[in-house]
Amino acid sequence: MELQVYRLDGSESGRTVTLDPTVFEIEPNDHVLWLDVKRIEANRRxxxxxxxxxxxxxxxxxxxxxxxxxxxxxxxxxxxxxxxxxxxxxxxxxxxYELKVNRKTQRLARRSALTYKAQAEAIRVVEDFTFEQPSTRRLLEVLAAQGLADRKVLLLTGEYNPALYLSSRNLPKVRVLEARNASTRDLLDAQVLLMQESAVEVLNRMLRTAPVAA
Known part of the structure; x- marks a missing residue:
């Protein structure tokens, strides 16, 4: 699957990114999703x-x-x-109340959640960006330019970005996470995934599965 990469002002950059089909185009497993979300909720108690x-x-x-x-x-x-x-x-x-779920099951749950978002066309890719210092106003401007001002957004970054995290801290509908730290619950809870280009690469690398030999 190919997705357009957008600039911060909402215009198309002319570049595309490839979503690995073994991550974003699998057969979703609802039971595995339930198991992993149950694990996450139980471990928070x-x-x-x-x-x-x-x-x-x-x-x-x-x-x-x-x-x-x-x-x-x-x-x-x-x-x-x-x-x-x-x-x-x-x-x-x-x-x-800790529950344990196999690591392979957790990975399958995350792939299932990403597949559901891809099927719902709820994934938008934006070029990598950061702020020199935290600015909630600038982050709101970016979201508005992407047409996501009133949506519940999970912004996934390729690496730790403290300025972006602090910029979103007082926005109730916005969360900023490193792509590698986004759980199944985080992915399902958001209405839209706004992913930086580097975040797509991280997810493709972390969650892809090797093709089965014929």
């Missing part, structure tokens, strides 16, 4: 939830009243889970 059980409750351990003759059910101490202020039975405890 802190798992620090905690309640006190009866062993950790600060109440006294004295018997509340005599065993027999009161007409009430027998009771041990105030820490019992059935009493107000007592410990919680089977409550949440700190734990890890």
């Amino acid at each position: 802190q798992g620090t939830h905690k309640v006190k059980n009866r062993a950790e409750n600060a109440h006294s351990t004295r018997k509340l009243y005599r065993q027999k003759g009161t007409g009430y059910a027998r009771a041990g101490d105030a820490k019992s889970p059935i009493r107000r202020g007592g410990g919680t039975a089977h409550g949440p405890q700190p734990r890890s």
